[in-house]
Amino acid sequence: MMMKIIDAHIHFGVSEGFDHVAQESRQVNSVEFLAKAFADNHVVQAIAMGTRRGDNSAVCSPQTPDLGGKLNPEHYNQPDFIRYCCGVDSSALPGCDLAQSLAEFEQLLRTPQCVGIKIYTGYNHLYPHDRIHYPFYELAQQYDVPVxxxxxxTAGTRGLVKYSHPLEIDELAMAFPQVRFVMAHYGNPWIVDATEVAIKNPNVFIDLSGLAAGDFSVDDFFENYRGYVEHLRTWMAYLSDYGKFMYGSDWPLVRVDTYIELIRRLTPEKYHPQIFYENAKRVFTRL
Ligand SMILES: [Zn+2]
Incomplete structure (x- = not known):
C-alpha cells in the first residue's frame, strides 16, 4: 500500500542515549539511516521532539532536536523531512529569565520548521496546568501551534507519573480552549482516562507513539499482548472519533517498518488515511 505517512512523534539528536536505543532495535541513530527507513516506508514528514538543552543556562532556552552544533533558525541544520516541537525545560523555569526565554521561543516559532511546543510532564515535576507553563500556552495560541x-x-525511575497522568490535561484543555493539545503516547497505560479527556475536550488529540518499544515482531506482539491490544481497540472505538488519533513512533525506540505495521493492524483500515496523515496535518497546521 502506497500511503503517505506523517510520523507525529520522533526523537532526533546526537546523544549516546539515542545511539543506544537505536542499536537495541538494530538501527542506527543517524540522519542517513532515518532518511532511508522513511523513504522505504513512505514517511514524508516527521516531527521531532526537542530534547537538547539550550546553551545559555541563565535563560530557559528552547530544547531542540539537533545534529550537533547550535541550532540556527536562519540556517536550519536539519533535513527537510524533519520539523520539530521546541521543548520547555519546565523544571528550570523558576530560576530563569522568563522574558528572555519567551523571546527565544518566539524566535523559533517565527520559522516554519518549528511546528509546536513540547512539555515533558512527568519527567519534569510540574503539572501540565501549573501556572508556570501558562505563558507558553499563550504563545502556542498566538502562533497557532499545538502543544x-x-x-x-515515564522512561526510567526519575519521572513522577502523577504529573503525566492524562486526567491532568483536562483542566488545561478547559483553560485554553483555543489551543490544540496532544496527549503523547495515549496516556499509556491510562488509556481509559486519556480517552475520556479526548472525548470531553474538542481541542485534545492523541498520538499513538510509545504503545510498544524495542525490537519485536508484530505477530509476537499481537500474540503476547492480546488483552492489551483488545483494550486499545475497545477504547479507540469507544472514543468514536478517529480524527483524534495521529500516528507517531517515538523513533529510535522502535523500527520504522515495525511500528507502522503495528498501528496499521491495531486500527480500522478505513481510518488509516486520517490516522497516518490527515489528522497530523489538521493538528500541526504548519506541516
Ligand atoms: Zn517521545
Whole structure:
C-alpha cells in the first residue's frame, strides 16, 4: 500500500542515549539511516521532539532536536523531512529569565520548521496546568501551534507519573480552549482516562507513539499482548472519533517498518488515511 505517512512523534539528536536505543532495535541513530527507513516506508514528514538543552543556562532556552552544533533558525541544520516541537525545560523555569526565554521561543516559532511546543510532564515535576507553563500556552495560541504533552509512563525511575497522568490535561484543555493539545503516547497505560479527556475536550488529540518499544515482531506482539491490544481497540472505538488519533513512533525506540505495521493492524483500515496523515496535518497546521 502506497500511503503517505506523517510520523507525529520522533526523537532526533546526537546523544549516546539515542545511539543506544537505536542499536537495541538494530538501527542506527543517524540522519542517513532515518532518511532511508522513511523513504522505504513512505514517511514524508516527521516531527521531532526537542530534547537538547539550550546553551545559555541563565535563560530557559528552547530544547531542540539537533545534529550537533547550535541550532540556527536562519540556517536550519536539519533535513527537510524533519520539523520539530521546541521543548520547555519546565523544571528550570523558576530560576530563569522568563522574558528572555519567551523571546527565544518566539524566535523559533517565527520559522516554519518549528511546528509546536513540547512539555515533558512527568519527567519534569510540574503539572501540565501549573501556572508556570501558562505563558507558553499563550504563545502556542498566538502562533497557532499545538502543544504536545508527555502523558503516561515515564522512561526510567526519575519521572513522577502523577504529573503525566492524562486526567491532568483536562483542566488545561478547559483553560485554553483555543489551543490544540496532544496527549503523547495515549496516556499509556491510562488509556481509559486519556480517552475520556479526548472525548470531553474538542481541542485534545492523541498520538499513538510509545504503545510498544524495542525490537519485536508484530505477530509476537499481537500474540503476547492480546488483552492489551483488545483494550486499545475497545477504547479507540469507544472514543468514536478517529480524527483524534495521529500516528507517531517515538523513533529510535522502535523500527520504522515495525511500528507502522503495528498501528496499521491495531486500527480500522478505513481510518488509516486520517490516522497516518490527515489528522497530523489538521493538528500541526504548519506541516
Ligand atoms: Zn517521545
Amino acid at each position: 504536545v504533552l508527555h502523558t503516561g509512563d
